[in-house]
Amino acid sequence: MISIKRFSELSYKEAVVLWNEGFKYYFSNMTMTVDAFIRKLANEGLSPEHSVVAYVDHVAVGFAINGFREMDGKKIAWNGGTGIKPEFRGQGIGKVLIEACLDVYREQGVDLALLEAVAQNERAIALYKKMGYEVFEELVFLQQNGAMTIDAFHTNSNFEIVRGIPEDIQLLEFFQPIKAWQVQVPGCKGAESIIVKKGNEVLAYAVYQRMMDEKHNIQTIALNQCEIKESIDVQKVADFILYHVFQPHHKIKRMVRNLSKNNRLVYNTLLAAGFETLVEQVHMSNRLDQPIKESIQ
Structure with a gap:
Protein backbone atom coordinates (compact mmCIF):
# COMPACT_ATOMS: atom_id res chain seq x y z
CA MET A 1 0.00 0.00 0.00
CA ILE A 2 1.49 3.34 -1.10
CA SER A 3 0.64 6.43 0.92
CA ILE A 4 1.58 10.07 0.32
CA LYS A 5 2.75 12.67 2.81
CA ARG A 6 4.31 16.12 2.45
CA PHE A 7 8.07 16.50 2.19
CA SER A 8 8.03 19.08 5.00
CA GLU A 9 7.31 16.31 7.51
CA LEU A 10 10.89 15.08 7.10
CA SER A 11 13.82 16.61 8.95
CA TYR A 12 16.59 18.02 6.75
CA LYS A 13 18.75 15.02 7.60
CA GLU A 14 15.97 12.58 6.67
CA ALA A 15 15.28 14.54 3.48
CA VAL A 16 18.91 14.39 2.35
CA VAL A 17 19.15 10.65 3.08
CA LEU A 18 16.01 10.09 0.97
CA TRP A 19 17.31 12.39 -1.79
CA ASN A 20 20.62 10.53 -2.01
CA GLU A 21 18.94 7.12 -1.96
CA GLY A 22 16.33 8.23 -4.48
CA PHE A 23 19.01 9.27 -6.98
CA LYS A 24 21.30 6.30 -6.39
CA TYR A 25 22.58 4.83 -9.69
CA TYR A 26 21.24 7.87 -11.54
CA PHE A 27 22.72 9.17 -14.81
CA SER A 28 24.89 11.66 -12.92
CA ASN A 29 26.04 12.07 -9.34
CA MET A 30 23.23 13.84 -7.45
CA THR A 31 24.60 13.25 -3.93
CA MET A 32 24.06 16.15 -1.53
CA THR A 33 25.00 17.24 1.96
CA VAL A 34 22.50 18.88 4.29
CA ASP A 35 24.04 22.32 3.67
CA ALA A 36 23.94 21.86 -0.11
CA PHE A 37 20.32 20.71 0.08
CA ILE A 38 19.26 23.75 2.12
CA ARG A 39 20.99 26.02 -0.42
CA LYS A 40 19.18 24.23 -3.25
CA LEU A 41 15.81 24.81 -1.61
CA ALA A 42 16.53 28.52 -1.20
CA ASN A 43 18.21 29.17 -4.55
CA GLU A 44 15.64 27.33 -6.63
CA GLY A 45 12.52 28.41 -4.75
CA LEU A 46 11.59 24.86 -3.79
CA SER A 47 8.75 24.28 -1.34
CA PRO A 48 8.90 21.24 0.97
CA GLU A 49 5.36 22.08 2.11
CA HIS A 50 4.09 21.52 -1.44
CA SER A 51 6.34 18.56 -2.26
CA VAL A 52 5.46 14.91 -1.71
CA VAL A 53 6.93 11.72 -0.28
CA ALA A 54 5.74 8.17 -1.04
CA TYR A 55 5.65 5.61 1.78
CA VAL A 56 5.41 1.83 1.63
CA ASP A 57 4.62 0.20 4.99
CA HIS A 58 5.48 3.49 6.74
CA VAL A 59 8.93 3.64 5.09
CA ALA A 60 9.79 6.62 2.87
CA VAL A 61 10.71 5.19 -0.54
CA GLY A 62 10.44 8.09 -2.99
CA PHE A 63 9.75 11.78 -3.41
CA ALA A 64 9.00 14.61 -5.82
CA ILE A 65 10.03 18.13 -4.88
CA ASN A 66 8.30 21.20 -6.32
CA GLY A 67 8.88 24.91 -6.83
CA PHE A 68 6.45 27.70 -7.79
CA ARG A 69 6.79 31.08 -9.52
CA GLU A 70 4.57 33.77 -11.04
CA MET A 71 5.16 34.76 -14.69
CA ASP A 72 3.05 37.11 -16.77
CA GLY A 73 0.13 36.66 -14.39
CA LYS A 74 0.34 32.86 -14.57
CA LYS A 75 1.41 30.45 -11.84
CA ILE A 76 4.21 28.11 -12.90
CA ALA A 77 5.16 24.89 -11.09
CA TRP A 78 8.38 22.94 -11.51
CA ASN A 79 9.23 19.39 -10.58
CA GLY A 80 12.75 19.87 -9.26
CA VAL A 110 -1.05 26.29 -11.22
CA ASP A 111 -1.47 27.13 -14.90
CA LEU A 112 1.66 25.51 -16.32
CA ALA A 113 3.79 22.68 -14.95
CA LEU A 114 7.39 22.26 -16.12
CA LEU A 115 10.12 19.68 -15.66
CA GLU A 116 13.35 18.53 -17.24
CA ALA A 117 14.36 14.91 -17.78
CA VAL A 118 17.69 13.44 -18.87
CA ALA A 119 17.26 12.46 -22.53
CA GLN A 120 18.46 8.86 -21.89
CA ASN A 121 15.86 8.36 -19.15
CA GLU A 122 13.28 6.95 -21.55
CA ARG A 123 11.21 5.27 -18.86
CA ALA A 124 10.70 8.52 -16.94
CA ILE A 125 9.91 10.47 -20.11
CA ALA A 126 7.31 7.88 -21.12
CA LEU A 127 5.70 8.16 -17.66
CA TYR A 128 5.56 11.95 -17.81
CA LYS A 129 3.91 11.76 -21.23
CA LYS A 130 1.25 9.40 -19.84
CA MET A 131 0.61 11.97 -17.11
CA GLY A 132 -0.05 14.76 -19.60
CA TYR A 133 3.41 16.26 -20.14
CA GLU A 134 4.75 17.02 -23.61
CA VAL A 135 8.31 17.63 -24.82
CA PHE A 136 8.59 21.15 -26.24
CA GLU A 137 12.36 21.57 -26.53
CA GLU A 138 15.69 19.80 -26.11
CA LEU A 139 18.28 21.22 -23.70
CA VAL A 140 22.04 20.80 -23.47
CA PHE A 141 24.77 21.45 -20.94
CA LEU A 142 28.01 22.44 -22.67
CA GLN A 143 31.55 22.80 -21.38
CA GLN A 144 34.95 24.08 -22.53
CA ASN A 145 38.17 24.08 -20.50
CA GLY A 146 41.31 26.20 -20.85
CA ALA A 147 42.26 28.97 -23.24
CA MET A 148 40.26 29.06 -26.44
CA THR A 149 41.57 29.27 -30.00
CA ILE A 150 42.68 32.68 -31.20
CA ASP A 151 39.71 32.97 -33.57
CA ALA A 152 37.03 31.85 -31.08
CA PHE A 153 34.11 34.28 -31.35
CA HIS A 154 36.27 36.34 -33.69
CA THR A 155 34.81 39.82 -33.97
CA ASN A 156 35.93 43.31 -34.85
CA SER A 157 32.47 44.78 -34.40
CA ASN A 158 31.95 47.94 -32.38
CA PHE A 159 28.61 47.36 -30.75
CA GLU A 160 27.77 49.03 -27.45
CA ILE A 161 27.78 46.99 -24.23
CA VAL A 162 25.53 47.68 -21.26
CA ARG A 163 26.29 45.65 -18.12
CA GLY A 164 23.82 45.16 -15.31
CA ILE A 165 21.80 42.62 -13.33
CA PRO A 166 19.59 39.74 -14.59
CA GLU A 167 16.37 41.67 -13.90
CA ASP A 168 17.38 44.21 -16.57
CA ILE A 169 16.65 41.77 -19.41
CA GLN A 170 13.01 41.42 -18.37
CA LEU A 171 12.33 44.88 -19.81
CA LEU A 172 13.47 43.93 -23.33
CA GLU A 173 10.90 43.37 -26.07
CA PHE A 174 12.34 39.98 -27.08
CA PHE A 175 12.85 38.70 -23.52
CA GLN A 176 11.80 35.04 -23.21
CA PRO A 177 10.58 34.20 -19.68
CA ILE A 178 9.99 30.48 -20.15
CA LYS A 179 13.40 28.90 -19.71
CA ALA A 180 14.62 25.86 -17.82
CA TRP A 181 13.84 26.61 -14.18
CA GLN A 182 17.39 26.96 -12.89
CA VAL A 183 18.34 29.56 -15.51
CA GLN A 184 15.22 31.70 -15.24
CA VAL A 185 15.89 35.18 -13.88
CA PRO A 186 14.71 34.40 -10.29
CA GLY A 187 17.21 31.53 -10.16
CA CYS A 188 20.18 33.60 -11.32
CA LYS A 189 21.27 34.91 -7.93
CA GLY A 190 24.71 36.49 -8.05
CA ALA A 191 24.67 36.62 -11.85
CA GLU A 192 25.33 39.51 -14.24
CA SER A 193 23.66 40.64 -17.43
CA ILE A 194 25.14 42.03 -20.60
CA ILE A 195 23.05 43.79 -23.25
CA VAL A 196 24.37 44.54 -26.74
CA LYS A 197 23.10 47.62 -28.57
CA LYS A 198 23.63 49.40 -31.87
CA GLY A 199 22.51 52.96 -31.41
CA ASN A 200 19.13 52.76 -29.68
CA GLU A 201 18.41 49.22 -30.86
CA VAL A 202 18.95 46.29 -28.48
CA LEU A 203 20.43 43.35 -30.40
CA ALA A 204 21.16 40.69 -27.78
CA TYR A 205 21.29 39.86 -24.10
CA ALA A 206 23.00 37.32 -21.90
CA VAL A 207 22.97 36.35 -18.23
CA TYR A 208 26.07 34.69 -16.80
CA GLN A 209 27.99 34.06 -13.59
CA ARG A 210 31.68 34.40 -12.84
CA MET A 211 33.03 32.15 -10.09
CA MET A 212 36.21 33.38 -8.40
CA ASP A 213 38.87 31.80 -6.23
CA GLU A 214 40.01 33.26 -2.89
CA LYS A 215 42.28 35.70 -4.74
CA HIS A 216 39.36 36.90 -6.90
CA ASN A 217 40.73 35.27 -10.03
CA ILE A 218 38.10 33.93 -12.41
CA GLN A 219 37.86 30.12 -12.24
CA THR A 220 34.61 29.44 -14.07
CA ILE A 221 32.18 31.36 -16.26
CA ALA A 222 28.69 29.87 -16.63
CA LEU A 223 26.22 31.12 -19.22
CA ASN A 224 22.56 30.89 -18.16
CA GLN A 225 20.78 32.72 -20.98
CA CYS A 226 21.66 34.25 -24.34
CA GLU A 227 19.21 35.52 -26.95
CA ILE A 228 20.00 37.27 -30.22
CA LYS A 229 17.45 39.48 -31.98
CA GLU A 230 16.95 38.83 -35.69
CA SER A 231 19.00 41.30 -37.74
CA ILE A 232 21.40 41.37 -40.68
CA ASP A 233 24.30 41.18 -38.20
CA VAL A 234 23.12 38.17 -36.16
CA GLN A 235 26.36 36.16 -36.44
CA LYS A 236 28.50 39.20 -35.66
CA VAL A 237 26.27 39.94 -32.67
CA ALA A 238 26.49 36.33 -31.45
CA ASP A 239 30.27 36.32 -31.69
CA PHE A 240 30.48 39.71 -30.01
CA ILE A 241 28.33 38.91 -26.98
CA LEU A 242 29.82 35.43 -26.44
CA TYR A 243 33.33 36.88 -26.68
CA HIS A 244 32.56 39.37 -23.91
CA VAL A 245 30.85 36.73 -21.76
CA PHE A 246 33.49 34.00 -22.04
CA GLN A 247 36.77 35.96 -22.37
CA PRO A 248 38.52 33.42 -24.68
CA HIS A 249 42.08 34.46 -23.73
CA HIS A 250 41.71 33.21 -20.13
CA LYS A 251 42.60 29.63 -19.12
CA ILE A 252 39.41 28.87 -17.21
CA LYS A 253 36.44 26.51 -17.16
CA ARG A 254 33.42 27.58 -19.23
CA MET A 255 29.92 26.16 -18.91
CA VAL A 256 26.56 26.64 -20.60
CA ARG A 257 23.51 25.61 -18.59
CA ASN A 258 20.31 24.26 -20.12
CA LEU A 259 20.67 25.85 -23.54
CA SER A 260 17.77 25.13 -25.85
CA LYS A 261 18.75 23.50 -29.13
CA ASN A 262 16.06 25.70 -30.67
CA ASN A 263 18.48 28.57 -30.07
CA ARG A 264 20.38 27.42 -33.16
CA LEU A 265 22.61 30.45 -33.64
CA VAL A 266 24.03 30.44 -30.11
CA TYR A 267 24.23 26.64 -29.99
CA ASN A 268 26.12 26.35 -33.28
CA THR A 269 28.42 29.26 -32.44
CA LEU A 270 29.40 27.59 -29.16
CA LEU A 271 30.05 24.23 -30.82
CA ALA A 272 32.20 25.92 -33.48
CA ALA A 273 34.23 27.56 -30.69
CA GLY A 274 35.07 24.18 -29.13
CA PHE A 275 32.33 23.64 -26.54
CA GLU A 276 31.34 20.00 -25.98
CA THR A 277 28.07 18.46 -24.82
CA LEU A 278 28.02 17.12 -21.26
CA VAL A 279 24.33 16.35 -20.70
CA GLU A 280 21.22 16.39 -22.88
CA GLN A 281 17.76 16.86 -21.44
CA VAL A 282 14.20 17.28 -22.64
CA HIS A 283 12.08 20.17 -21.39
CA MET A 284 8.48 19.12 -20.78
CA SER A 285 5.29 21.03 -20.01
CA ASN A 286 1.80 20.21 -18.82
CA ARG A 287 -0.81 22.92 -19.33
CA LEU A 288 -3.21 22.65 -16.41
CA ASP A 289 -5.25 25.73 -17.33
CA GLN A 290 -6.56 25.62 -20.88
CA PRO A 291 -6.26 27.79 -22.78
CA ILE A 292 -3.08 29.42 -21.43
CA LYS A 293 -1.12 32.34 -22.85
CA GLU A 294 1.20 30.96 -25.50
CA SER A 295 4.47 31.44 -23.63
CA ILE A 296 6.04 28.37 -25.20
CA GLN A 297 6.73 28.33 -28.90
Whole structure:
Protein backbone atom coordinates (compact mmCIF):
# COMPACT_ATOMS: atom_id res chain seq x y z
CA MET A 1 0.00 0.00 0.00
CA ILE A 2 1.49 3.34 -1.10
CA SER A 3 0.64 6.43 0.92
CA ILE A 4 1.58 10.07 0.32
CA LYS A 5 2.75 12.67 2.81
CA ARG A 6 4.31 16.12 2.45
CA PHE A 7 8.07 16.50 2.19
CA SER A 8 8.03 19.08 5.00
CA GLU A 9 7.31 16.31 7.51
CA LEU A 10 10.89 15.08 7.10
CA SER A 11 13.82 16.61 8.95
CA TYR A 12 16.59 18.02 6.75
CA LYS A 13 18.75 15.02 7.60
CA GLU A 14 15.97 12.58 6.67
CA ALA A 15 15.28 14.54 3.48
CA VAL A 16 18.91 14.39 2.35
CA VAL A 17 19.15 10.65 3.08
CA LEU A 18 16.01 10.09 0.97
CA TRP A 19 17.31 12.39 -1.79
CA ASN A 20 20.62 10.53 -2.01
CA GLU A 21 18.94 7.12 -1.96
CA GLY A 22 16.33 8.23 -4.48
CA PHE A 23 19.01 9.27 -6.98
CA LYS A 24 21.30 6.30 -6.39
CA TYR A 25 22.58 4.83 -9.69
CA TYR A 26 21.24 7.87 -11.54
CA PHE A 27 22.72 9.17 -14.81
CA SER A 28 24.89 11.66 -12.92
CA ASN A 29 26.04 12.07 -9.34
CA MET A 30 23.23 13.84 -7.45
CA THR A 31 24.60 13.25 -3.93
CA MET A 32 24.06 16.15 -1.53
CA THR A 33 25.00 17.24 1.96
CA VAL A 34 22.50 18.88 4.29
CA ASP A 35 24.04 22.32 3.67
CA ALA A 36 23.94 21.86 -0.11
CA PHE A 37 20.32 20.71 0.08
CA ILE A 38 19.26 23.75 2.12
CA ARG A 39 20.99 26.02 -0.42
CA LYS A 40 19.18 24.23 -3.25
CA LEU A 41 15.81 24.81 -1.61
CA ALA A 42 16.53 28.52 -1.20
CA ASN A 43 18.21 29.17 -4.55
CA GLU A 44 15.64 27.33 -6.63
CA GLY A 45 12.52 28.41 -4.75
CA LEU A 46 11.59 24.86 -3.79
CA SER A 47 8.75 24.28 -1.34
CA PRO A 48 8.90 21.24 0.97
CA GLU A 49 5.36 22.08 2.11
CA HIS A 50 4.09 21.52 -1.44
CA SER A 51 6.34 18.56 -2.26
CA VAL A 52 5.46 14.91 -1.71
CA VAL A 53 6.93 11.72 -0.28
CA ALA A 54 5.74 8.17 -1.04
CA TYR A 55 5.65 5.61 1.78
CA VAL A 56 5.41 1.83 1.63
CA ASP A 57 4.62 0.20 4.99
CA HIS A 58 5.48 3.49 6.74
CA VAL A 59 8.93 3.64 5.09
CA ALA A 60 9.79 6.62 2.87
CA VAL A 61 10.71 5.19 -0.54
CA GLY A 62 10.44 8.09 -2.99
CA PHE A 63 9.75 11.78 -3.41
CA ALA A 64 9.00 14.61 -5.82
CA ILE A 65 10.03 18.13 -4.88
CA ASN A 66 8.30 21.20 -6.32
CA GLY A 67 8.88 24.91 -6.83
CA PHE A 68 6.45 27.70 -7.79
CA ARG A 69 6.79 31.08 -9.52
CA GLU A 70 4.57 33.77 -11.04
CA MET A 71 5.16 34.76 -14.69
CA ASP A 72 3.05 37.11 -16.77
CA GLY A 73 0.13 36.66 -14.39
CA LYS A 74 0.34 32.86 -14.57
CA LYS A 75 1.41 30.45 -11.84
CA ILE A 76 4.21 28.11 -12.90
CA ALA A 77 5.16 24.89 -11.09
CA TRP A 78 8.38 22.94 -11.51
CA ASN A 79 9.23 19.39 -10.58
CA GLY A 80 12.75 19.87 -9.26
CA GLY A 81 13.49 16.18 -8.82
CA THR A 82 11.67 12.86 -8.60
CA GLY A 83 13.64 10.07 -6.94
CA ILE A 84 12.81 6.52 -5.87
CA LYS A 85 14.96 4.12 -3.89
CA PRO A 86 16.45 1.52 -6.26
CA GLU A 87 14.74 -1.47 -4.66
CA PHE A 88 11.31 0.15 -5.14
CA ARG A 89 11.65 1.23 -8.76
CA GLY A 90 9.36 -0.29 -11.37
CA GLN A 91 6.49 -0.71 -8.90
CA GLY A 92 4.28 2.21 -9.94
CA ILE A 93 5.55 4.61 -7.29
CA GLY A 94 6.62 7.20 -9.85
CA LYS A 95 3.08 7.38 -11.24
CA VAL A 96 1.66 7.87 -7.74
CA LEU A 97 4.18 10.66 -7.03
CA ILE A 98 3.39 12.53 -10.26
CA GLU A 99 -0.36 12.19 -9.65
CA ALA A 100 0.15 13.62 -6.16
CA CYS A 101 2.17 16.53 -7.59
CA LEU A 102 -0.54 17.31 -10.14
CA ASP A 103 -3.10 17.32 -7.30
CA VAL A 104 -0.93 19.82 -5.40
CA TYR A 105 -0.57 21.97 -8.53
CA ARG A 106 -4.34 22.10 -9.02
CA GLU A 107 -4.83 22.98 -5.35
CA GLN A 108 -2.37 25.85 -5.81
CA GLY A 109 -4.01 27.13 -8.98
CA VAL A 110 -1.05 26.29 -11.22
CA ASP A 111 -1.47 27.13 -14.90
CA LEU A 112 1.66 25.51 -16.32
CA ALA A 113 3.79 22.68 -14.95
CA LEU A 114 7.39 22.26 -16.12
CA LEU A 115 10.12 19.68 -15.66
CA GLU A 116 13.35 18.53 -17.24
CA ALA A 117 14.36 14.91 -17.78
CA VAL A 118 17.69 13.44 -18.87
CA ALA A 119 17.26 12.46 -22.53
CA GLN A 120 18.46 8.86 -21.89
CA ASN A 121 15.86 8.36 -19.15
CA GLU A 122 13.28 6.95 -21.55
CA ARG A 123 11.21 5.27 -18.86
CA ALA A 124 10.70 8.52 -16.94
CA ILE A 125 9.91 10.47 -20.11
CA ALA A 126 7.31 7.88 -21.12
CA LEU A 127 5.70 8.16 -17.66
CA TYR A 128 5.56 11.95 -17.81
CA LYS A 129 3.91 11.76 -21.23
CA LYS A 130 1.25 9.40 -19.84
CA MET A 131 0.61 11.97 -17.11
CA GLY A 132 -0.05 14.76 -19.60
CA TYR A 133 3.41 16.26 -20.14
CA GLU A 134 4.75 17.02 -23.61
CA VAL A 135 8.31 17.63 -24.82
CA PHE A 136 8.59 21.15 -26.24
CA GLU A 137 12.36 21.57 -26.53
CA GLU A 138 15.69 19.80 -26.11
CA LEU A 139 18.28 21.22 -23.70
CA VAL A 140 22.04 20.80 -23.47
CA PHE A 141 24.77 21.45 -20.94
CA LEU A 142 28.01 22.44 -22.67
CA GLN A 143 31.55 22.80 -21.38
CA GLN A 144 34.95 24.08 -22.53
CA ASN A 145 38.17 24.08 -20.50
CA GLY A 146 41.31 26.20 -20.85
CA ALA A 147 42.26 28.97 -23.24
CA MET A 148 40.26 29.06 -26.44
CA THR A 149 41.57 29.27 -30.00
CA ILE A 150 42.68 32.68 -31.20
CA ASP A 151 39.71 32.97 -33.57
CA ALA A 152 37.03 31.85 -31.08
CA PHE A 153 34.11 34.28 -31.35
CA HIS A 154 36.27 36.34 -33.69
CA THR A 155 34.81 39.82 -33.97
CA ASN A 156 35.93 43.31 -34.85
CA SER A 157 32.47 44.78 -34.40
CA ASN A 158 31.95 47.94 -32.38
CA PHE A 159 28.61 47.36 -30.75
CA GLU A 160 27.77 49.03 -27.45
CA ILE A 161 27.78 46.99 -24.23
CA VAL A 162 25.53 47.68 -21.26
CA ARG A 163 26.29 45.65 -18.12
CA GLY A 164 23.82 45.16 -15.31
CA ILE A 165 21.80 42.62 -13.33
CA PRO A 166 19.59 39.74 -14.59
CA GLU A 167 16.37 41.67 -13.90
CA ASP A 168 17.38 44.21 -16.57
CA ILE A 169 16.65 41.77 -19.41
CA GLN A 170 13.01 41.42 -18.37
CA LEU A 171 12.33 44.88 -19.81
CA LEU A 172 13.47 43.93 -23.33
CA GLU A 173 10.90 43.37 -26.07
CA PHE A 174 12.34 39.98 -27.08
CA PHE A 175 12.85 38.70 -23.52
CA GLN A 176 11.80 35.04 -23.21
CA PRO A 177 10.58 34.20 -19.68
CA ILE A 178 9.99 30.48 -20.15
CA LYS A 179 13.40 28.90 -19.71
CA ALA A 180 14.62 25.86 -17.82
CA TRP A 181 13.84 26.61 -14.18
CA GLN A 182 17.39 26.96 -12.89
CA VAL A 183 18.34 29.56 -15.51
CA GLN A 184 15.22 31.70 -15.24
CA VAL A 185 15.89 35.18 -13.88
CA PRO A 186 14.71 34.40 -10.29
CA GLY A 187 17.21 31.53 -10.16
CA CYS A 188 20.18 33.60 -11.32
CA LYS A 189 21.27 34.91 -7.93
CA GLY A 190 24.71 36.49 -8.05
CA ALA A 191 24.67 36.62 -11.85
CA GLU A 192 25.33 39.51 -14.24
CA SER A 193 23.66 40.64 -17.43
CA ILE A 194 25.14 42.03 -20.60
CA ILE A 195 23.05 43.79 -23.25
CA VAL A 196 24.37 44.54 -26.74
CA LYS A 197 23.10 47.62 -28.57
CA LYS A 198 23.63 49.40 -31.87
CA GLY A 199 22.51 52.96 -31.41
CA ASN A 200 19.13 52.76 -29.68
CA GLU A 201 18.41 49.22 -30.86
CA VAL A 202 18.95 46.29 -28.48
CA LEU A 203 20.43 43.35 -30.40
CA ALA A 204 21.16 40.69 -27.78
CA TYR A 205 21.29 39.86 -24.10
CA ALA A 206 23.00 37.32 -21.90
CA VAL A 207 22.97 36.35 -18.23
CA TYR A 208 26.07 34.69 -16.80
CA GLN A 209 27.99 34.06 -13.59
CA ARG A 210 31.68 34.40 -12.84
CA MET A 211 33.03 32.15 -10.09
CA MET A 212 36.21 33.38 -8.40
CA ASP A 213 38.87 31.80 -6.23
CA GLU A 214 40.01 33.26 -2.89
CA LYS A 215 42.28 35.70 -4.74
CA HIS A 216 39.36 36.90 -6.90
CA ASN A 217 40.73 35.27 -10.03
CA ILE A 218 38.10 33.93 -12.41
CA GLN A 219 37.86 30.12 -12.24
CA THR A 220 34.61 29.44 -14.07
CA ILE A 221 32.18 31.36 -16.26
CA ALA A 222 28.69 29.87 -16.63
CA LEU A 223 26.22 31.12 -19.22
CA ASN A 224 22.56 30.89 -18.16
CA GLN A 225 20.78 32.72 -20.98
CA CYS A 226 21.66 34.25 -24.34
CA GLU A 227 19.21 35.52 -26.95
CA ILE A 228 20.00 37.27 -30.22
CA LYS A 229 17.45 39.48 -31.98
CA GLU A 230 16.95 38.83 -35.69
CA SER A 231 19.00 41.30 -37.74
CA ILE A 232 21.40 41.37 -40.68
CA ASP A 233 24.30 41.18 -38.20
CA VAL A 234 23.12 38.17 -36.16
CA GLN A 235 26.36 36.16 -36.44
CA LYS A 236 28.50 39.20 -35.66
CA VAL A 237 26.27 39.94 -32.67
CA ALA A 238 26.49 36.33 -31.45
CA ASP A 239 30.27 36.32 -31.69
CA PHE A 240 30.48 39.71 -30.01
CA ILE A 241 28.33 38.91 -26.98
CA LEU A 242 29.82 35.43 -26.44
CA TYR A 243 33.33 36.88 -26.68
CA HIS A 244 32.56 39.37 -23.91
CA VAL A 245 30.85 36.73 -21.76
CA PHE A 246 33.49 34.00 -22.04
CA GLN A 247 36.77 35.96 -22.37
CA PRO A 248 38.52 33.42 -24.68
CA HIS A 249 42.08 34.46 -23.73
CA HIS A 250 41.71 33.21 -20.13
CA LYS A 251 42.60 29.63 -19.12
CA ILE A 252 39.41 28.87 -17.21
CA LYS A 253 36.44 26.51 -17.16
CA ARG A 254 33.42 27.58 -19.23
CA MET A 255 29.92 26.16 -18.91
CA VAL A 256 26.56 26.64 -20.60
CA ARG A 257 23.51 25.61 -18.59
CA ASN A 258 20.31 24.26 -20.12
CA LEU A 259 20.67 25.85 -23.54
CA SER A 260 17.77 25.13 -25.85
CA LYS A 261 18.75 23.50 -29.13
CA ASN A 262 16.06 25.70 -30.67
CA ASN A 263 18.48 28.57 -30.07
CA ARG A 264 20.38 27.42 -33.16
CA LEU A 265 22.61 30.45 -33.64
CA VAL A 266 24.03 30.44 -30.11
CA TYR A 267 24.23 26.64 -29.99
CA ASN A 268 26.12 26.35 -33.28
CA THR A 269 28.42 29.26 -32.44
CA LEU A 270 29.40 27.59 -29.16
CA LEU A 271 30.05 24.23 -30.82
CA ALA A 272 32.20 25.92 -33.48
CA ALA A 273 34.23 27.56 -30.69
CA GLY A 274 35.07 24.18 -29.13
CA PHE A 275 32.33 23.64 -26.54
CA GLU A 276 31.34 20.00 -25.98
CA THR A 277 28.07 18.46 -24.82
CA LEU A 278 28.02 17.12 -21.26
CA VAL A 279 24.33 16.35 -20.70
CA GLU A 280 21.22 16.39 -22.88
CA GLN A 281 17.76 16.86 -21.44
CA VAL A 282 14.20 17.28 -22.64
CA HIS A 283 12.08 20.17 -21.39
CA MET A 284 8.48 19.12 -20.78
CA SER A 285 5.29 21.03 -20.01
CA ASN A 286 1.80 20.21 -18.82
CA ARG A 287 -0.81 22.92 -19.33
CA LEU A 288 -3.21 22.65 -16.41
CA ASP A 289 -5.25 25.73 -17.33
CA GLN A 290 -6.56 25.62 -20.88
CA PRO A 291 -6.26 27.79 -22.78
CA ILE A 292 -3.08 29.42 -21.43
CA LYS A 293 -1.12 32.34 -22.85
CA GLU A 294 1.20 30.96 -25.50
CA SER A 295 4.47 31.44 -23.63
CA ILE A 296 6.04 28.37 -25.20
CA GLN A 297 6.73 28.33 -28.90
